[in-house]
Amino acid sequence: MKALSDFIDRLTSWRIPWAEVMVIHRNETVFRYRSGLSNLEEETPIEEGRIFRMYSMTKIMTCVAALRLVEQGKMLLNDPLSAYLPEFAQMNVRKRLPDGRVVFEKAEKPILVRDLFTMTAGLSYDIGSPSIQQAVEQTEGKLPLRAFAEALAKEPLVFEPGTRWNYSLCHDLLAALVEVVDGRRFGAYIQEEITGPLGMRDTGFDLSAEQLSRLVPQYEYKDELGKPVRKDGNGYRLGTEYESGGAGLLSTVSDYALFLNALTNKGTSPDGVRIVSPATIDLMRTDHLTERTRGDFGWEQLKGYGYGLGVRTHVSQAVSGSLSPLGEFGWSGAGGCMAIVDPDSGLTVMYAQHLLNNQEPYSHPRLRNIVYANL
Structure with missing residues (x-):
């Protein structure tokens, strides 16, 4: 070649x-x-x-890790995310009106597990958002995934779940979902279920x-x-x-x-x-x-x-x-x-x-x- x-x-x-x-x-x-x-x-x-x-x-491996849990019947793509991460039960959506005003309305649709895989959850890639920065301070710079998920849920969505595609923090949140459903820290789960068995040192x-x-x-x-x-x-x-x-x-x-x-x-x-x-x-x-x-x-x-x-x-x-x-x-x-x-x-x-x-x-x-x- x-x-x-x-x-x-x-x-x-x-x-x-x-x-x-x-x-x-x-x-x-x-x-x-x-x-x-x-x-x-x-x-x-x-x-x-x-x-x-x-x-x-990293996103490829995160999605494979989460799909293992789907295979095991521990979650379904069509489940509401709030069944596992209850802080996402009632989300607000940021909307811009024709006159330019910004309003916040209750989301009509729930975020589904599939929305995290497909980048359709309504999230952005704003890692500097106030809630996340506050959570970094409150966890003394550690920000474990569970604290990240709780912080992210405080931020308004940028569109109704399932209605648009937007490259975003969906797969970071998917890693937090894996932790909650499986019980292990995400890195430990990856090591024990994927990288370790494959001989990836x-x-x-x-x-x-x-x-x-x-x-x-x-x-x-x-x-x-x-x-x-x-x-x-x-x-x-x-x-x-x-x-x-x-x-x-x-x-x-x-x-x-x-x-x-x-x-x-x-x-x-x-x-x-x-x-x-x-x-x-x-x-x-x-x-x-x-x-x-x-x-x-x-x-x-x-x-x-x-x-x-x-x-x-x-x-x-x-x-x-x-x-x-x-x-x-x-x-x-x-x-x-x-x-x-x-x-x-x-x-x-x-x-x-x-x-x-x-x-x-x-x-x-x-x-x-x-x-x-x-x-």
Whole structure:
């Protein structure tokens, strides 16, 4: 796949400090390539085993974690959220009247469990909202998920549940729901039910001292300077005990590929560890957008894709211009990583980088086409 290594080199000679791709076909790693510098100041080449922030690629694992509870009959997608998190029983919706006035009205519809998966709960991504900031102070900077959920319920919704699609804190709230329904802390549940059984030793919300030594620096590209500038940390981590289901995991290319490849195999790893069922994978990659919500899902690089349970899912090659088959699914993260999960082709792609303002609309569709053209 010379075209793919050439493309990675092109990215790293452009504005992305380092990039790495791993391609697994029918459970065999058929291609792997990395290029660029993990540390620009010290000019260190990117090495194997470096840990980076998954950001929103965490969402795939959070949705899988929650779907396990659906499989076990512990909750249903059509249950009201308030059956488990009673603070969401009576929500207010912020509405702007034609004369410009803002009013708050009682929500007519309940938030359903499915709304958390599908980003239709009426939430925003306002991590600086007054209720959340107050909860951070009250928990002395810890903000465990249960306290986060209680704080979020005090904020008005931005639309009636189920009526619009809005990228938001839905999956962070879904992690809090998992905690309440299962009883364990979210990170412990993930470790005991998913990452541990799959042999993923470098994936979690917190790092050991040894893992911290392998955390790769993070950069942000500054157009006015014409270069990437160091910018470490994760702004979506709201407290020391906050295990963000939307953006909190750290991992490596090799580690996260183990998880993604289990999804490619319809929920079971090559050595027989079953995380979820084939039926769940198919439900996850079904397009859950409706005529009413489809217009809200408008990112340029996701033309021709619908939205499933926490993942993009390919619904129209005519619109996407993508060489991947229908039903190919996955998601990406703020630092630029991307997952391609394709059960029908037996294909898993794990792409990684660590650059905020990540150039995703340029790199991700091109990367996908190069992989499929060389399959």
